[in-house]
Amino acid sequence: MENKSKGFPISHVAGFLTSLLLTFAAVFLAFETTLPFRTIIWSIGTLAVIQAVLQLYMFMHMNEGEDGKANIINIAYAFFIAFVTVAGSIWVMSFGHYM
Structure with a gap:
């Protein structure tokens, strides 16, 4: 090494x-x-x-790194997960009291 x-x-x-x-x-x-x-x-x-x-x-x-595509895919996936987490949290906090 x-x-x-x-x-x-x-x-x-x-x-x-x-x-x-x-x-x-x-x-x-x-x-x-x-x-x-x-x-x-x-x-x-x-x-x-x-x-x-x-x-x-x-x-x-x-x-x-050797593969630039892998980094882009990982960043896009991280943004997707962050968006789903934030949007889901807002949705549950906004409409969760109706159930």
């Missing part, structure tokens, strides 16, 4: 600092602005998606 150590992981530190910056930007939007509620929610959601993509590439190494 080869040792693929390249020294100090500057890309991980940069990804971590960028994630912190995005988190603090969301906190600032939530607590320190007088924007309309919908604008704040959409802005925080956009920052969350950007941070998720950043973490997939910086920490989960989705841009590495």
Whole structure:
């Protein structure tokens, strides 16, 4: 087995600092602005998606590997499962009291 150590992981530190910056930007939007509620929610959601993509590439190494199709299929499946979980939870919380 080869040792693929390249020294100090500057890309991980940069990804971590960028994630912190995005988190603090969301906190600032939530607590320190007088924007309309919908604008704040959409802005925080956009920052969350950007941070998720950043973490997939910086920490989960989705841009590495021999088979790019497998990574795309895995990401699509993860989004499908997340959508089903969130949509199902909203559905049960909204209409579960009728039963």
